[in-house]
Amino acid sequence: MAGKRRSDRAYGGAASYPRTLRVNHLLQQVIAEELERLADADERLRFLTITGVEASADIKTALVLFASLSDDARAALDERRVALQRAIGSQATMKRTPVLSFAVDPVYTSAGAIEEKLRLLAESRDEQGSIEET
Numbered sequence: 164m165a166g167k168r169r170s171d172r173a174y175g176g177a178a179s180y181p182r183t184l185r186v187n188h189l190l191q192q193v194i195a196e197e198l199e200r201l202a203d204a205d206e207r208l209r210f211l212t213i214t215g216v217e218a219s220a221d222i223k224t225a226l227v228l229f230a231s232l233s234d235d236a237r238a239a240l241d242e243r244r245v246a247l248q249r250a251i252g253s254q255a256t257m258k259r260t261p262v263l264s265f266a267v268d269p270v271y272t273s274a275g276a277i278e279e280k281l282r283l284l285a286e287s288r289d290e291q292g293s294i295e296e297t
Contacts, residue, residue: 183218183220183222186218186222186225186257187215187216187217187218187225188216189255190216190218190225190227190251190255190261191213191215191216191227193250193251193254193255194213194216194227194247194250194251194263195213196250197246197247197250198211198213198247201243201246205239205243207233207235207236207238207239208236208239208240208243211229211230211232211236212229212230212231213227213228213229214228214229214230214268214270214271215228215268216228218261219261222257222258222259222261223259223261223262224261224262224263224264225261225262225263225264226263226264226265226266227240227263227264227265227266228266228267228268229265229266229267229268230267230268230271231267231271232265232266232267237265240265241265244263244265247263248260248261248262248263
């Protein structure tokens with residue numbers, strides 16, 4: 164037991180919680196808080212939901228994922244990207260501040276497409292049922 168390193172512990176050591184996951188979580192928190200502040204001044208940033216952050220292994224870049232993203236919101240985010248990066252730099256103790264980019268979470272895009280197909284399938288079944296009844 165004495166040979167086990169502290170990071171090998173299953174209840175929260177580094178081995179069970181990789182660095183990039185911790186960084187992703189931290190970035191998501193900081194960006195969400197900063198977007199709340201910025202939304203007071205820029206209504207294009209209201210009602211944005213961050214679904215996740217994917218930082219590269221070297222933490223030079225990070226992709227911020229949203230549930231939905233209009234063209235106006237994307238433009239506002241691009242305008243405020245430097246301010247968001249500055250907030251990360253001041254609130255997080257990291258060697259580098261990642262360059263942010265923004266996108267719609269593909270999970271939500273796929274879910275919307277599946278929902279649409281299910282709706283069409285249900286409509287076609289309803290139409291077939293009404294044809295057979297007559």
